[in-house]
Amino acid sequence: MSPITHDRPPVRRALAAAAALSLLGFINAAPVLAQQPKLKIGMMLPYTGTFAPLGVAIENGFRLGLQEQGGKLGGREVEIVKVDDESDPAKATENINRLVSRDKVDVVLGTVHSGVAAAMVRVTRESGTLQIIPNAGFAPVAGPLCSPNIFRTSFSNWQSGYAMGVEMARRGKVKSVATIAWRYAAGEEAVKGFKDGFTRGGGQITRELWLPFPTVEFQALLTEIGAARPDATYAFFAGAGAAKFLKDYDQAGLRRTIPLVGPGFLTDGILEATSGAAEGVETTLHYGDGIDTPRNNAFRLAYAKTFKLQPDGYAVAGYDSASLLAIGMKAAGGDINRRKELYAAMEGATIDSPRGQWKMSPAHNPIQDHYLRKVIGNENRVVSVAVKALDDDPTMIAACRMGK
Numbered sequence: 001m002s003p004i005t006h007d008r009p010p011v012r013r014a015l016a017a018a019a020a021l022s023l024l025g026f027i028n029a030a031p032v033l034a035q036q037p038k039l040k041i042g043m044m045l046p047y048t049g050t051f052a053p054l055g056v057a058i059e060n061g062f063r064l065g066l067q068e069q070g071g072k073l074g075g076r077e078v079e080i081v082k083v084d085d086e087s088d089p090a091k092a093t094e095n096i097n098r099l100v101s102r103d104k105v106d107v108v109l110g111t112v113h114s115g116v117a118a119a120m121v122r123v124t125r126e127s128g129t130l131q132i133i134p135n136a137g138f139a140p141v142a143g144p145l146c147s148p149n150i151f152r153t154s155f156s157n158w159q160s161g162y163a164m165g166v167e168m169a170r171r172g173k174v175k176s177v178a179t180i181a182w183r184y185a186a187g188e189e190a191v192k193g194f195k196d197g198f199t200r201g202g203g204q205i206t207r208e209l210w211l212p213f214p215t216v217e218f219q220a221l222l223t224e225i226g227a228a229r230p231d232a233t234y235a236f237f238a239g240a241g242a243a244k245f246l247k248d249y250d251q252a253g254l255r256r257t258i259p260l261v262g263p264g265f266l267t268d269g270i271l272e273a274t275s276g277a278a279e280g281v282e283t284t285l286h287y288g289d290g291i292d293t294p295r296n297n298a299f300r301l302a303y304a305k306t307f308k309l310q311p312d313g314y315a316v317a318g319y320d321s322a323s324l325l326a327i328g329m330k331a332a333g334g335d336i337n338r339r340k341e342l343y344a345a346m347e348g349a350t351i352d353s354p355r356g357q358w359k360m361s362p363a364h365n366p367i368q369d370h371y372l373r374k375v376i377g378n379e380n381r382v383v384s385v386a387v388k389a390l391d392d393d394p395t396m397i398a399a400c401r402m403g404k
């Protein structure tokens with residue numbers, strides 16, 4: 001099929017005229033018929049290290065979304081350039097500069113780790129390159145660092161933690177909680193969110209325990225939790241590190257005595273690697289298993305068929321990134337430089353997502369339901385909606401000057 005879109009008759013008329021001229025020998029039609037340049041997308045994701053499974057799920061989701069658009073965005077073929085960011089903030093500036101300045105990508109899709117995302121937005125805010133963040137919940141991106149060219153399709157770390165705080169407080173039985181997390185932006189924000197939701201409802205944080213990212217030496221801290229006997233433990237870990245934490249928590253004999261809860265990252269995409277050690281763990285996230293809607297069922301079937309894997313919240317954010325970009329590129333008629341139309345369409349879009357429909361906040365962060373999920377076998381089974389149509393941390397909303 002021709003790469004020229006069907007919704008642009010003037011282009012077709014021009015081509016027909018050019019072809020006629022060519023037949024008459026006036027010009028060679030080949031250069032005129034040359035394809036529009038491909039839309040170049042830089043995928044900056046972790047493919048090694050503790051977050052590698054997350055990077056793969058995001059890429060899979062994005063590719064499935066793209067495939068459902070016929071492989072084109074705004075009528076243009078797509079070229080993907082990949083960079084493994086290793087979730088290493090020290091390499092992030094060089095990696096994003098390579099994509100933006102050397103490869104001259106039109107769009108950046110990335111990343112997972114908040115520290116890497118912080119370095120990325122420093123560059124894309126300056127260059128004006130469109131960036132879609134399919135995971136990193138780094139708060140300032142939808143706060144003081146919000147920008148017309150930066151959109152997030154996942155969550156803020158605060159949101160996912162806050163929903164669990166509200167849920168725990170609502171139960172009334174849980175009065176004291178110990179928190180344990182990797183000490184970097186994401187861990188701190190996910191703990192703050194939980195604290196805001198939980199303490200507002202009367203709960204108390206009795207211990208805050210931290211480890212440097214991405215270390216997994218949990219033993220001493222688990223001993224401390226066992227001795228302190230809080231009503232529950234709230235943990236922020238993800239990927240391979242989360243799998244190790246779940247196994248260690250279980251082996252320390254804590255799973256049955258001190259209930260373990262967390263944002264959904266704690267159990268997403270890694271349950272096969274925990275051999276049952278996470279059974280019963282409760283988490284909150286924008287997605288979960290068993291959302292019985294035609295939209296979600298179709299997505300899950302297509303994902304499983306294509307990748308021989310079950311999707312998770314990371315895959316959904318990757319998939320929705322393709323939907324969002326498709327909406328923007330269509331409105332811009334395939335021209336990434338028609339920024340006004342591109343951004344207006346992305347800002348106003350209702351994303352018909354497997355998670356349920358959602359819209360961007362004025363700060364470009366999803367306003368979305370957060371589900372309470374419980375681990376049953378290898379599933380994060382949705383139990384209820386913990387918080388409906390949740391927006392972001394009020395301090396971040398206030399700090400973003402866009403749309404005001």
Ligand code: PHB
Nearest residue numbers: 113114136137186238265
């Ligand atoms: C983050 O660094 O913001 C982050 C990383 C992994 C997750 C969630 C958030 O699963």
